[in-house]
Amino acid sequence: MKEKKAKRIVYRSEREMPLMVISVGSQTHNLTGAWRNIRPEIDLEKCLKCGICWKFCPEPAIEIVDERPVVDYDYCKGCGICAEECPAKCIVMAEERK
Amino acid sequence: MKKDKKMTLTLPAEELMSPGHLACQGCGATLAMRYMLKALGQRTVLCIPACCWAVIDGPYPYSCLDAPIYHCAFETAASTATGVKAGLEMTGDTETTVVAWAGDGGTFDIGIQALSGAAERNDDIIYVCYDNEAYMNTGIQRSSATPYGAWTTTTPVKHFKDRPKKDIVAIMAAHRIPYIATASVSHPEDFVKKMKKAKAIKGTRFFHVFAPCPTGWKSRPDDSVKLARLAVQNAYFPLFEIEDGEKVTINLKLKEKKPVADYIRLQGRFRHLSEAHIAAIQDEVDARWARLLKSC
Numbered sequence: 269m270k271e272k273k274a275k276r277i278v279y280r281s282e283r284e285m286p287l288m289v290i291s292v293g294s295q296t297h298n299l300t301g302a303w304r305n306i307r308p309e310i311d312l313e314k315c316l317k318c319g320i321c322w323k324f325c326p327e328p329a330i331e332i333v334d335e336r337p338v339v340d341y342d343y344c345k346g347c348g349i350c351a352e353e354c355p356a357k358c359i360v361m362a363e364e365r366k
Numbered sequence: 367m368k369k370d371k372k373m374t375l376t377l378p379a380e381e382l383m384s385p386g387h388l389a390c391q392g393c394g395a396t397l398a399m400r401y402m403l404k405a406l407g408q409r410t411v412l413c414i415p416a417c418c419w420a421v422i423d424g425p426y427p428y429s430c431l432d433a434p435i436y437h438c439a440f441e442t443a444a445s446t447a448t449g450v451k452a453g454l455e456m457t458g459d460t461e462t463t464v465v466a467w468a469g470d471g472g473t474f475d476i477g478i479q480a481l482s483g484a485a486e487r488n489d490d491i492i493y494v495c496y497d498n499e500a501y502m503n504t505g506i507q508r509s510s511a512t513p514y515g516a517w518t519t520t521t522p523v524k525h526f527k528d529r530p531k532k533d534i535v536a537i538m539a540a541h542r543i544p545y546i547a548t549a550s551v552s553h554p555e556d557f558v559k560k561m562k563k564a565k566a567i568k569g570t571r572f573f574h575v576f577a578p579c580p581t582g583w584k585s586r587p588d589d590s591v592k593l594a595r596l597a598v599q600n601a602y603f604p605l606f607e608i609e610d611g612e613k614v615t616i617n618l619k620l621k622e623k624k625p626v627a628d629y630i631r632l633q634g635r636f637r638h639l640s641e642a643h644i645a646a647i648q649d650e651v652d653a654r655w656a657r658l659l660k661s662c
Binding site for chain 2: 276279285286288289290293294295296297298299300303316317318319322323324326327328329332335340342343345346347348349351352353361
């Protein structure tokens with residue numbers, strides 16, 4: 269998960285700009301986690317290992333690490349689809365801590 | 367956690383969309399893109415006209431997709447894709463899939479002549495229309511995909527849209543193209559299966575994908591997938607495929623349809639509708655479902 273994080277590449281002038289769009293996740297410098305008001309918290313005790321939260325994450329900010337869902341809070345926008353869709357109801361949307 | 371159970375993922379694990387994109391919370395269009403790239407793999411070229419995805423992707427030169435993107439003019443998604451495919455074939459590349467990825471405005475209204483032309487020539491492209499039922503990117507204006515009764519900024523509550531949605535699938539079926547399918551973000555396995563099937567077919571392939579938009583529909587962001595599922599379960603947006611313009615296969619046969627009111631009441635854009643209006647929508651949905659059952 270860690271190697272995904274990219275620094276924003278800043279171009280001083282238009283001439284330095286590449287002719288092609290840089291691919292391979294160059295947008296990951298944009299930490300959208302700051303948009304969030306409520307945060308998903310997964311209770312792994314109740315987890316059924318169905319992968320539904322991973323399947324329906326629109327970011328995708330939920331990753332499967334060692335067969336467990338892990339939320340990447342740098343990018344999670346707090347939409348709450350995972351909590352709504354979880355069949356075991358083991359994801360709770362909690363108030364964001366300051 | 368149950369130790370003995372092994373996790374089985376129902377979708378391909380390969381992720382070609384990275385986080386950090388600019389979509390609203392609970393966006394259905396991002397889910398659609400994620401599933402499509404999972405199905406098609408990295409050898410894909412995307413042609414995106416002005417639509418939500420022209421913004422979601424990120425400002426130049428950054429991108430959240432691991433596939434090349436061609437941003438084209440609003441009306442030219444299908445013709446750009448045709449050109450890209452022709453160019454690739456000239457260089458001897460017949461493997462790469464070319465996808466035109468447009469919203470409902472760029473398909474139903476503005477892009478329909480280019481799409482009709484490409485379908486008539488049977489160019490070897492996949493055209494995906496993700497349908498959020500209005501011009502969401504420019505500020506929720508009415509499009510011809512907006513359903514009856516919906517509020518938009520150009521059809522305010524006093525003068526809400528009084529015409530039904532355009533039947534784009536019937537229009538495309540009339541072109542006799544090899545493959546047409548509808549898909550919903552709530553049924554990703556079905557979507558990925560159809561996309562993989564379409565990848566193997568040669569000719570114009572058309573996808574109509576239902577993508578809820580919490581911003582424009584005035585619904586809760588966490589209800590996006592639920593709304594898409596309800597729309598499938600009440601036959602508001604049935605899942606089916608049409609081969610060669612004739613052979614209709616319904617993928618999800620509904621034994622019992624849910625009432626449309628459950629779906630309508632979750633959305634702020636339908637808040638002004640009375641019971642009589644909802645009954646009219648229910649009648650229209652029933653008639654459309656009966657017509658679909660008759661055609662297969």
